[in-house]
Amino acid sequence: MEKSYLDMELLRFTTAGSVDDGKSTLIGRLLFDSKSIFEDQLDHVASSSKKRGLEHTDLALLTDGLKDEREQGITIDVAYRYFATPKRKFIIADTPGHIQYTRNMVTGASTANLALILIDARKGIVEQTCRHSFIASLLQIPHIVVCVNKMDLVDHSEEAFEKIKSDYKDFAAKLDVKDIRFIPISALNGDNVVNRSENMPWYEGATLLNTLETIHIASDYNHIDGRFPVQTVLRPKSDKYHDYRGYAGRIAGGIFKKGDEVTVLPSGFTSKVKQIHLMEEEIEEAFAPMSVAMTLEDDIDLGRGDMIVKTGNQPNVSQDVDVMLCWFSPQGPQVRSKYTLMHASNEVKAMVKNIHYKLDINTLHKEESYDKITLNDIIKVSLRTTKPIMNDSYRKNRSTGALILVDEATNETVAAGMIV
Incomplete structure (x- = not known):
């Protein structure tokens, strides 16, 4: 049994969406209904729920581990959870929904095979939906599963689900994602999470767990270019x-x-x-x-x-690279700003040679004229390094196409970048 467990396929997936869309509740429900929770964990969560005056067990507390998260009812850090079914092993990165913690979402999604994008059925697509979907596309996550949550609050309406599905498809047409799937769910009640919903007989697709167990996992690694x-x-x-x-x-x-x-x-x-x-x-x-x-x-x-x-298959060797950056600092870059660039095992000094544009997350419009760059902005820049770096495009190789920028004065990581 131990050998068969070790040989099982592993799916790494991340959750994303706006605040209060129910990401942590969904993961809690997934763990609970798949019987992946120990009794003492469940007792602790039930006790915490009771202290907060709730009549039901708040499954979101299974993943919201920090004290601040429990007090505020939001996810701040990336919470990793592990579980398995007879078909697959899973690593979940439950990432924050609040805009100020977008950088944590980038961290959690950087190694994922699949992204779960949650949308509140009452609100539809919001800015964080667009932001997280674009980051998933930028990070070359091959599969996106859009979970339209809180369907119980819109009377399990097929019309409401189809409207969100249509709106998301219109937005996603501009993204570089080939596989997008839609599932109407109620994380609180468990509809279409592990068990098929009796409240939505009009939905004939797979449940979330069935999708996670059967979706094709391609290798993350480029096995062609040495x-x-x-x-x-x-x-x-x-x-x-x-x-x-x-x-x-x-x-x-x-x-x-x-x-x-x-x-x-x-x-x-x-x-x-x-x-x-x-x-x-x-x-x-x-x-x-x-x-x-x-x-x-x-x-x-x-x-x-x-x-x-x-010898017959070499990367780019250059002191000039074009990069898409997710900016992590309130203080934005300027032309000729200097940073430490960390790439693979290499560490070099780098200067911002040019800032090409800032991306409007809602429209994906490239803004060449903008007021300033600040926390959570996505920009395209050209960097010049003090010595050559050996790189591939991020699309070709995640390892040799990724980099981070570090502020020399504070040692703060100010950006994560994907070489284009």
Whole structure:
């Protein structure tokens, strides 16, 4: 049983939506109805609900773990929960809905295979719906499931559901998402979450859990383009590894085999893979996202921040990159602003060369004229670095296409970026 559990497919998904759309309640309901909650957890939540004067058990408290969240009834931090069914394992990132915590949503969604976008059936599409949907598109999340929640508050109306579905499709036509599904639910009562709703016989689609169990999961990793960012050089001081000079890191893309012709960037020297070690064991090949140590047939001087790639398949090597940024700081960037740029295992100084536009989240209009850039804005910029970085577009490789900007004075992470 343990081996079959370890071999099960894993689906990572994130929840998103506006404040009070019911994200935490939905996750609580999903955990409760799939019998993934321990009795002591349920007793604790029931006790907390009673203290708050509620007549029912507030399942949202299962994910709202911070004291401030319980007091305010909102999600602030990203709450991760794990559960499994006989068909799949799941990691849930329950992300904040409030606009000031959008940066937490970016963090939670960055590794997701699927995004659950919640919409209040009474309110329809709001700004945060658009913002979170665009971020999901920007992060190349392949599947979006739109859950129209609180259907019990609109008398389980098919007309209300179809109106939201139509409005969302009109907006989503501008997004880069291929698979969008719609499910009418009531997280509070459990309609169409795990069990099919008797109140909405007009809905003939799958329940949420059935969708999560059966949706196709493609690999997150690019297994075509060989990318091995070097994190450190290994020179053990022992007789066993007397002349050993290994390069350790996590493979960011492709498959590496003994004897492969490789190029070291940015120097451009070429060699062949001599050995690949996984812990103490020598292996014949390695692929993303394995962490390994690699030796080369030639003695080449390289260190942290360099990259070993396949000779016939190389990334962009440039000091100029165009990036879509999710801005995390109240203080916006200016042309010639300087930051520390962290990319793969590389850390370099970078300057904002040009700010192309700010995106209007509601219309997806590119505003070339704007008043200022501040917290949660999404912008496109050109950056110039002090030394070349080896990169691919984010669409091609999530690992070598992502970066963050750090304020040199405060060490605050001010932006997360996707290379275009």
